[in-house]
Amino acid sequence: MDTNGDSRHIRYAADEKPPTPLAFGLGLQLALLTIAGIVLTPAIVIRAAGEGDPYLSWAAFAVVAVSGVSTIVQAVRVGRFGAGYVLLMGTSGAFIAVSIAAIAAGGPALLATLVVISSLIQFVLATHLVWVRRIFTPTVAGTVIMLIAVTVMPIVFSMLQEVPDNAHQLASPLSAAATIAVIVGIALAATGDWRLWAPVIGVVVGSVIAWMFGIYEMERVAQAAWIGLPQGGWPGFDLDFDTTFWSLLPAFVIVTLVGAIETIGDSMAIQHVSWRKRRAVDYKAVEGAVAADGLGNMLSGLLGTVPNTTYSTSISVTELTGVASRRVGVAVGLIFLAMALLPKSLAAILAIPGPVVAAYATVLLSTLFVVGMRMVVQDGLDYRKGMVVGVSFWIGVGFQNGAIYPEFFAEFAGGLFQNGMTAGGASAILLTVFLNATKPRRRRMEVPFDDTALGPISAFLRQFALSSGWDAAMAQRLDAVGEETFLTLRENQEDMHTRRLRVSVAREDGGAVLEFVVASGDEINLEDRISRLGEHVTGASLDREASLRLLRHLASSVHHQQYHDTEVVTVKVKAPEPG
Numbered sequence: 001m002d003t004n005g006d007s008r009h010i011r012y013a014a015d016e017k018p019p020t021p022l023a024f025g026l027g028l029q030l031a032l033l034t035i036a037g038i039v040l041t042p043a044i045v046i047r048a049a050g051e052g053d054p055y056l057s058w059a060a061f062a063v064v065a066v067s068g069v070s071t072i073v074q075a076v077r078v079g080r081f082g083a084g085y086v087l088l089m090g091t092s093g094a095f096i097a098v099s100i101a102a103i104a105a106g107g108p109a110l111l112a113t114l115v116v117i118s119s120l121i122q123f124v125l126a127t128h129l130v131w132v133r134r135i136f137t138p139t140v141a142g143t144v145i146m147l148i149a150v151t152v153m154p155i156v157f158s159m160l161q162e163v164p165d166n167a168h169q170l171a172s173p174l175s176a177a178a179t180i181a182v183i184v185g186i187a188l189a190a191t192g193d194w195r196l197w198a199p200v201i202g203v204v205v206g207s208v209i210a211w212m213f214g215i216y217e218m219e220r221v222a223q224a225a226w227i228g229l230p231q232g233g234w235p236g237f238d239l240d241f242d243t244t245f246w247s248l249l250p251a252f253v254i255v256t257l258v259g260a261i262e263t264i265g266d267s268m269a270i271q272h273v274s275w276r277k278r279r280a281v282d283y284k285a286v287e288g289a290v291a292a293d294g295l296g297n298m299l300s301g302l303l304g305t306v307p308n309t310t311y312s313t314s315i316s317v318t319e320l321t322g323v324a325s326r327r328v329g330v331a332v333g334l335i336f337l338a339m340a341l342l343p344k345s346l347a348a349i350l351a352i353p354g355p356v357v358a359a360y361a362t363v364l365l366s367t368l369f370v371v372g373m374r375m376v377v378q379d380g381l382d383y384r385k386g387m388v389v390g391v392s393f394w395i396g397v398g399f400q401n402g403a404i405y406p407e408f409f410a411e412f413a414g415g416l417f418q419n420g421m422t423a424g425g426a427s428a429i430l431l432t433v434f435l436n437a438t439k440p441r442r443r444r445m446e447v448p449f450d451d452t453a454l455g456p457i458s459a460f461l462r463q464f465a466l467s468s469g470w471d472a473a474m475a476q477r478l479d480a481v482g483e484e485t486f487l488t489l490r491e492n493q494e495d496m497h498t499r500r501l502r503v504s505v506a507r508e509d510g511g512a513v514l515e516f517v518v519a520s521g522d523e524i525n526l527e528d529r530i531s532r533l534g535e536h537v538t539g540a541s542l543d544r545e546a547s548l549r550l551l552r553h554l555a556s557s558v559h560h561q562q563y564h565d566t567e568v569v570t571v572k573v574k575a576p577e578p579g
Contacts, residue, residue: 011323014086014274024331026328027334049104059306062303070296072333074289075326076326082289085270086314087266087311087314087329105248109236119294119297122260138281142373143389144262144372144424145266174213180363183201183363199364217351268281272375297309314332388428388435396427400421401420442505449518461514478573
């Protein structure tokens with residue numbers, strides 16, 4: 001258990017307000033560096049499916065508009081929608097294969113219907129995340145985050161070759177090298193405001209060099225209109241629900257679940273880089289992120305375009321710049337909405353040559369990989385979790401590179417497992433389910449959540465200790481841990497008499513794991529309380545600190561998950577050494 005917290009190089013935390021010019025400057029930076037990917041995904045899908053420019057024009061406008069709305073929702077947290085952090089939303093590359101199949105089979109209307117229907121699963125997941133908490137763990141999410149880099153890097157490296165045939169042979173390597181050298185050099189050596197602008201400066205320098213070699217497409221920018229609406233119109237819905245719909249729906253549901261896993265990972269990762277000191281993961285924010293992701297997908301379907309998801313770029317940029325303020329998320333969303341109506345601005349971004357974008361993305365993805373690795377380690381990496389991470393990661397790498405029985409999996413589910421993140425994520429989930437199924441059987445009890453619960457909880461835990469072959473010292477330790485956890489949970493609740501508490505306990509690694517599940521409260525997270533022991537202690541809080549210090553002394557780890565309707569405290573207790 002980390003009791004000290006770790007100081008982070010954060011200039012503006014999530015709840016702080018940087019100057020408006022800085023917020024919009026960073027928002028513009030994020031928008032500039034993600035807008036091309038947002039627009040290129042539907043372009044790939046629509047051209048591969050054989051649709052024309054009118055629908056492409058509409059789809060590009062729609063995805064940028066939806067990305068703007070959903071990014072703002074993620075930042076400001078509207079009700080239960082949104083994480084409350086800087087989480088960019090944009091088109092999802094995981095949907096490319098199934099979206100091409102849908103448009104080719106039934107046109108844009110069928111795509112719209114499938115996206116709307118499959119988006120509903122994310123709303124269900126967002127409201128029941130507490131019940132799948134043992135599956136969608138930080139270990140699984142961190143593995144998926146690491147595999148994002150594995151999945152995207154081949155595409156990034158291929159962009160190094162995206163230059164005209166008649167371009168000078170040094171155009172690509174020099175523009176890419178200048179971009180990465182400036183970004184890394186400033187990030188490593190500079191401090192203060194210079195570090196904030198490292199990505200933008202690097203891209204500008206790289207683009208200038210590309211312009212000198214004649215590979216920056218000035219003609220595209222010159223020909224684009226300043227203000228305009230898309231040529232095409234809304235494609236409508238296909239409500240026939242024929243065999244084509246039902247054959248494609250399972251694939252859309254699977255990919256939607258994969259997107260939800262990515263969103264869960266991103267929403268956990270952004271919390272790790274948004275505060276000066278380490279905080280326990282706020283699962284209300286995770287639920288909100290999944291709900292906002294579902295909202296973005298539903299809006300995409302209603303407008304007849306490719307679904308969206310959270311962009312991990314925002315995590316990398318937050319880690320790189322040290323600015324995590326929600327104002328940046330709002331700024332990005334507003335810029336996206338403006339860009340949707342400004343064709344020339346889109347053209348200016350799309351004109352940035354591939355080598356420059358590839359160099360920038362390499363830095364971001366490298367940082368992102370480390371963020372995922374950190375999540376896995378901070379979740380507590382024992383040999384079982386290490387097996388899950390290692391096997392899943394390399395399965396993802398194998399599928400991504402087409403090295404694992406391509407004759408069987410190349411066409412399976414529309415080529416779903418050709419994506420390393422999908423294959424590795426599915427492996428991590430299955431292995432985690434198996435791991436949970438093979439753990440020792442848990443014993444459970446349920447009591448009213450009031451003052452009468454302490455006696456039954458004490459008797460239940462003491463009986464478990466004795467039936468497990470432990471001595472009186474372990475029974476007393478479990479009893480003390482149960483009492484202190486119950487008292488802390490009770491302090492968080494206002495209307496205790498209408499709620500019930502479920503307590504479960506099981507043996508694990510020479511000790512016991514206790515789990516307390518109750519309707520959630522609104523107070524500070526128990527993990528955070530323990531990590532901040534000794535800070536700003538007053539006479540009124542002295543008794544509570546003494547109690548928490550006792551819990552910290554008795555437990556080897558405390559994990560507190562707070563959802564909208566439920567909170568779960570998991571406490572690991574080692575048996576005392578004999579004699």
